[in-house]
Amino acid sequence: MKKFRHDDDKGFILLEILAGLIVIGIATPLIYSEIENWLNEQLYQSAASHADAYNTAARNYIADNNATLHNGSLPANFTADDLIRKGYLKQGFNHSPFGQSYITGIRRNQTTGRLEALTCSTGGQNIKEDGLRSVAGQLPGLGGYIGKNGTATGAFGAWTDKPGDYGLTCSAGHIAVVMTGDDLQESDRLYRFQVPGRPELNQMHTAINMGGNDINNAGNLNGQKATVKGDITSEDGWLITRNNKGWMNTTHGGGFTMTYSQWIRAVNNKGITTGGEIKGGKVSGGTIRSDGRLSTGEYLQLEKTATAGTSCSPDGLVGRDSKGAILSCQSGVWVGFESYPVGSPIPWPSATPPQGYLLMNGQSFSCSRYPQLARAYPGCKLPDLRGVFIRGWDNGKGLDGDRNRQLLSYQADQSGVYHERGGWLKGHHSGMPYWAQGSTTEMRPKNIAFNYIVKAS
Structure with a gap:
């Protein structure tokens, strides 16, 4: 078997390691720089949050003490320690992540008269300019920083201001925040508890939107006013109003009110309707009308009096005279409820008939004025009853010699001789018939003279 040598490969491996070390050497500073930038940005964010928390407390303090500061000597200033002591900041809030504290100066705007404030951070570690710009950009509102010339400059150059106008001396490398007059007019917190001598802390200056939630207990x-879309319910109380007000339905313009101590009044003179019953001790007013019967469990008392024979309107009214006799309005005239029907002859012991009556002297009368009388005497002329007797109509009985007599016909007087068989006559024979001639022009009973009158309506 053939053996291989690795001496040549060792050279290549060393070159690769060397190249890696060179890359690491170059990249490490860049990585450290990015890490440092990230850590610094976290620090800047923390500093911005810390400054904003202080500025919120400062704004609340100025708003809560606005009147006192206005009346005091300006410019004036306070520090973080002052806010901690007065309860606007928590203990331990003295310094920011850069070890800086804060001071706020207050001045009065000479044009508007409102208070304005500038906060500067003081002491601690100076913040680099790029860090100041980052902190200023992250601060809500008018955040800024102190430049090298000691001038306060807003984020992105949005504003500039002089700390000396606020009675402050601020140095470069520190944070600055401006608070305008609108920010300082009132506190943005509503206190849950009462603060003695500080009623404004429990006051709202705008509407509260409950978002459909309840207010309980x-x-x-x-x-001043209350507007609801649903019912108003009282579990065990009254609906109480004062002065001349009460309850009103604005859709129809009706309701109830009390403008007098003794009366409840319907608003706009509206009527009251119910299918039930209205009950009370007395019912007073103008006209009382019922679509059904009008009944009383006792008596009907008519207070106003009328006079029979005088005019009235409309027909159908019922009244009484001064003695309590019932009168009714008929054909525009007050007429009493009497037992004699219209048209009946009535003996009257006076030459002048009473109101509503006519003498029966054979005169004509107005059918339109006395329609009831015209029904009794269709010819609209009264019989002449002066000096005559009234005789019952024979109506077929056969006592009247004139079998064809009609109602209201006149019959003249008639007298004649009569005979009778008498008793003894002096100087003559008894049992003889005798005749006697009437000694007057009429035959009449004993009588008393009256005027005959008739009820006209």
Whole structure:
């Protein structure tokens, strides 16, 4: 068997190892640089977050003390230690990842009168300019840094400001953040607990959107108006209103209100309808109308009086006279409910008939004015009953000699002789018939004179 030698291969292996070491030597600094850049970026992000947390606390402090700072001497400043002591920052928040702390200066804008603030980081390790630019770009709002000339510059050159205007002296290599007047007008937190002397911490300055969620276990709800889309339910309470208000349905413009101490009023004079019953001690008002019967469990009391024979409207009204007698409105005239029907002759002991009556003197009357009387006397003329008696109509009985007499016909008086067989006559024979001639022009019974009147309507 033939044997091979490996001495030649050893040279190639050494060359490959040498080439690998050269590549590693070249790549290692690049890798270290990338790792360093990544680590620095993490550090810059942490610094930006730390500065933002401080700036949020500073903004809340200024907003909470806005009035006090306005009235105090400006410019003024405070530090991270001040915010920790006042409870706006947690303990241990004094320094950033670069060992820097913070100071904030406050001034008043001479144009708007609002407060403005500038925060600078102080002390610690200076941050390289590229690191400052990175931190400034990651800060929310108006983040920036202090340049070599001591001027505060915003990220990407968005703004510049002078720390001296805020009473500050800031050095290069440090972070800067500007807070405008709008940021400092009010706190962005709503406190859960009451802070003595600080009612503004429990105040909202905009609407709260609950997103369809409930508010539970509330005490009193005080406000100006309440609008809900569903029902308002009270488990064991009242719907209470004050002054002259009550309940209203805006769709139809009706409801109930109280404008007087004794009365509940329907808004806009709306009617009230129910298939049930309305019950009370008294019912007062104008016109009371029922589509059905109007009944009472006791008496019907009519307070207003009317006078029989006077005008009225409309027909069908029911009233009473001053003595309590019932009157009704018939043909535009108040008429009493009497036992005599319209058209019946009535003896009347006066020359003047009462209201609603006519003398029966044979006169004509208006059929249109007295339609009921016209039904009794179709000719619209009354009989003349002056000085005559009223005789019952024979109507076929045969007592009246005039068998063809009609109702309302006149019959003249009639007198005649009569004979009778008497008893003894002086100077003559008894049992003789005798005749006597009437001594007057009529035959009449004893009588008393009355006027005959008739109810006209």
